[in-house]
Amino acid sequence: MAHVSLIHPTAIVDPAAELDSSVSVGPYTVIGPHVKIAAGTTVGPHCVIEGHTTIGSDNRIFQFNSLGAIPQDKKYAGEPCELIIGDRNTIREFCTFNIGSPGDIAKTVVGNDNWIMAYVHLAHDCVVGNNTIFANNAQLAGHVRVDDWVILGGFTVVHQFVRIGAHAMTAMCSLLFADVPPYVMCQGQPAAARSMNFEGLRRRGFGPERIAGVKAMHKALYRDDLTLEQARSRMTELATSQPETAADVAMMQSFLDNVSPQRGIVR
Template sequence: MNTLAVHPSAVVEAGARLGDGVRVGAFSIIGADVEIGDNTEIGPHCSVHGPTRIGRDNRFIGHAAIGGEPQDKKFGGERVELVIGDRNTVREFVTINRGTQGGGGSTRIGDDNLLLAYTHIAHDCVVGNHCVFSNNATLAGHVSVGDHVILSGFAGVHQFCRIGAHAFVGMGAFVNGDVPPFVMVAQEGYSRPRGINNEGLKRRGFDAERIGAIKRAYRALYMAGNSLDEARAKLVELANDSRDVRDLLDFVDSGDRPLLR
């Protein structure tokens, strides 16, 4: 039995597909070519434009602008999309744009993320699972964010950068290079690495042995005075005994932008 509940003042355009248990609040607009999964709540004064696909059990609290056109001067109205997974919470005035044809055609958000007020996620970004973006955190276009990443308030990430899994970006930090997995970044002009995300790793069940291996990798990469080639050689050695260091090494080897050092 469909238990769809749409406020009388809301507008749901023809062609939108709303799953069972979807709730749409007052004065919200759901555009054509929007698909919303079961038990998702769209709060008051939200706009969702298509093509957009949203999974189940999400909460959009209010005044969110979802699936808008990419803020890219090259955009010419071509068909591009936004895909959002399950169980995300999206707070007030969050903006998430669709992709661009030149960037692969889609912006993608995973599952179980918390996006606090005024977060902005630009075109062609890919965000993993279990991330927390604090108030006013901003991703420029084509940014890739791994799982369990925390962006603190007013953090900004330059276009095409990558943020590795379990990284922590401090309040007001401006990121203009790739941030490896597990690393903690703090503001000092443009941001610099400030150690590993030790507390976050403990909260996610990393034991002392795993954290110790990550610390040794961090020292080789950032504290030993090594060139990047020398640091990489040390990471290759350390990766023999640590899956986490192998993940870190894979990240270092796969980027197009300079590594943040």
């Protein structure tokens, strides 16, 4: 039986691009010479995938996306920086993911199993973990770090170099100038901490003891008028007295270890 190409005849795929034979490419899409796409990924019509871009397996890339364009950084001078996208991601319409820049890690990275809705922008050197959800028009400036299981509400805007910890969540139209610790729900312009993402944690299998530990960390950080160092001391005591909370406390402490004094955390 003759091989049936999954690349539409109107698509322009550079001969040097490396596409698995199972990759499908829609009409009028343009794919550049340094692009690599693994098995099972589908690329819709009218997309442009360029630069040193590597895309994993079983991704679903909808129409009108721009992936791998040069960073919006005046200092960029043509260096071979990268965009790396993992496996099983859904990328909806009109998203723009730029490659990295030589001023940081030289790559923009998206992990696995992320659900990225329309008009999302990932600037240069952003690093996104796994199992995140970015609602429509979430906008990330350069050098942003987003950990696993984060949910960004629609029209969330993230300032450059901000970090967002695992299981955190933002409300619609949030504006982030400061780091968001793990588990925190925030809202506002600028965003302020409102609660912890308790419902999300329950859906991910957190039991009552772990939920109680997260509540205790929230109380220490935001409710008891403690300094950050006092709050961290109380968390250390929590992990000692309630060993089932130790892993969650350790993740929070590790995040707080790397908070910039200039940027701080959402309060």
